[in-house]
Every structure is written in structure tokens, then in C-alpha cells.
Amino acid sequence: RIAEHRLRVAVPAGHRLAARPAVALADLNGEPLTVWGESGSSAYTDLLIGLCRQAGVEPDTQRNxxxxTPPVTAVSATGRIAFVTTPVGPVAGGAAHVVDLDPPVYVPVHALWPAHTTCRDRDVFLSRVGELLGGGGVGGGGI
Structure with missing residues (x-):
């Protein structure tokens, strides 16, 4: 984990939630949710589904x-919603809108790479991130 980003919701323009300044996870009940990984094989998808369930929402997920495809553009073509970390406001040329979650929810940012590979620039980046986080560097295939 190298950081945490605030989680938000992208909805198609004209959606019932698009004009709201913020929504609670519980407000997403009954909304079809686009995800990018299959439940059970994607830790991030499982995290998002878990957040919904903690709020009493059983999400209707469909893998994109x-x-x-960037999540903010996928919602405009599908009519479904998606979790994003994009700033609040209109996106995709106005075809979609990003809304804050209230209370705020934060999700981890991870760095992943294939095992047994080397990359000087990656190692420098991860070392500096580790120093910023007080860990003195990272390694081993992912953080």
C-alpha cells in the first residue's frame, strides 16, 4: 500500500444521484454497479463489494x-454506476458525474509488478515512497 484515495461514485449524466452533493453507500441500494474484476478473483472488487455489504447493500455487479475503459466513461455507455477516485463534478465531457460518498470512504493504492523482474526506475520510486511512508523502502513483488 503506497497511499489511500477517497472513493467516490460515478453516475451517468441525468441519473437520480447526479445532482446530489454527496451520497451514502446505503443510497446505492438497487443501483447496478460496474466492476473491473470478478468477485473472488479480484481483491479490489471484493473490497468494494464488502464496503457495500457493510452498509447493508447487496450490489448488483457486472464486470465491464x-x-x-476508464470507470467514468463506462457509466455513460452502460447506465450503471461505478466506484472511482476521480474528483467530484462532471466528467467525460459531461456524459457522467462524480459524486462524493458521505461519510468519506478511502481505498488503498497498491504498486504491483511481476515477480522476479527488475526495473531501476521502479526501485527508485518505491524506495522514495517507502521513505515518505516511514518504512525506508519496499520490495518483493508488491506493496
């Missing part, structure tokens, strides 16, 4: 079939 177009991997690599």
Missing part, C-alpha cells in the same frame, strides 16, 4: 467487458 471492455477492460481498460
Amino acid at each position: 467487458p471492455v477492460q481498460g
